[in-house]
Amino acid sequence: MQKRFPPxxxxxxxxAAARSSSFAVAANQLCITPSALSHRIRLLEEFVGDRLFIRDGRAPALTPFGRSYLEVVCTALQTLTDFPMPGRASPVQPRIKITVPPTFARYLLLPRLASFTSAHPEIAVDVFLSVPLYDLALSESDLEVRFGAGKYPDLETLKLLEEPAFPVASPAYLERIGGIASPAELAKATLLRSALEPWKCWFEVAGLDWPEPATGVRIDDLGLLLEAVRLGQGVGLTRQHFSQEMIARGEVVELFDIRLASPPHAYYVVYEQGTKLRPEVQLFVDWLLASYAGA
Structure with a gap:
């Protein structure tokens, strides 16, 4: 049977938590968030099958099992620490972990990221992906870019980017349904749905007293939604940064000169309140805000 090793x-x-008797202090020492540290300890408790700490609102105290297990853990970590390694004297590279939605990563972050890495080659950047509106707990990343309403209790929230939303369709789809000359003619079209880009607000701007579509395909990824439009599966709402290349190539067309100036969702940078950002993380936040200012 294959052995299972504790993470x-x-x-x-x-x-770290046992040594400092504080999750907050231990998290700061490890350069992670307190919630990330709590997650790691819960993971270890699930592995060992017993509680390690008594959490009663005061400083966390070790359980009897926790005290016994701590001796084993300290011995094992000390053995690993004392093992001679040739490259041990090398300085630790500053590292930033950022979690972003897939469409933001593809269309907005990666085209600009080289400017940050060129200016700060000493800082490593790890990019992770999350699903908007679903992954609502801050992960073990230092920062997250979220696409949503910007209401995140107990998190520091900075608006990064807001763009108007507008409907697009492929030329082949328009030809197939006989064209769309006015917003009212959307009644004959298949409207692709997304919780990330609801239609109701755009309907109001276009003078249509229509409810939010409740049937048909729903795609909760803005890049996949735009791909479905390009493939001729219906009409979808999009934004300039996502669609500009497809529009330039003639793969999709903007249907009307009607844009929703302030959609319900925008991109935000979030991190835990009270978290003191490390210098490299603060540099990255400043770079993000400057990169998308006025975009």
Missing amino acids: VHALVAFE
């Missing part, structure tokens, strides 16, 4: 990052979190 090392969880062992380190456990040792």
Whole structure:
């Protein structure tokens, strides 16, 4: 039977929390958020099958099992620490972990990221993906870019980018349904739905007293939604940064000169309140805000 080993990052979190008697202090020492540290300790507790800390609102205290297990963990970590390694003297590279939605990563972050890495080659950047509106708990990343309404309790929230929303369709789809000359003629079209880009607000701007579509395909990824439009599956709402290349190539066309100036969702940078950003993380936040200012 294959052996299961405890996750090392969880062992380190456990040792740090036990040594400092504070999850907040331990999280700061490990350069992670308190919720990330709590997650790692819960992961270790699930692995060992017993509680390690007593959490009663005061400073966390070790359980009897936790005290016994701590001795084993400290011995194991010390053995790993004392093992001679040739490259140990090398300085640790500053690292930023950022979690972003897939469409933002593809169309907005990656085309600009080289300007940050060129200016700060000493900082490593790790990019992770999340699903908008679903992954609502801040992960073990230092920062997240979220696409939503900007209401995130207990998180620091900075608006990064807001763009008007407008409907697009492929030329082949328009030809197939006989064209769309006015907003009212959308009644004969298939409207692709998304919780990220609801139609109701655009209907109001276009003078249509229509409810939010409740049937048909729903795609909760803005890049996939635009791809469905390009493939001729219906009409969808999009934004300039996502669609400009397809529009330039003639793969999709903007239907009307009617745009929703302030859609219900925008991109925000979020991180935990009270978290003191490390210098490299603050540099990245400043770079993000400057990169998309006026975009």
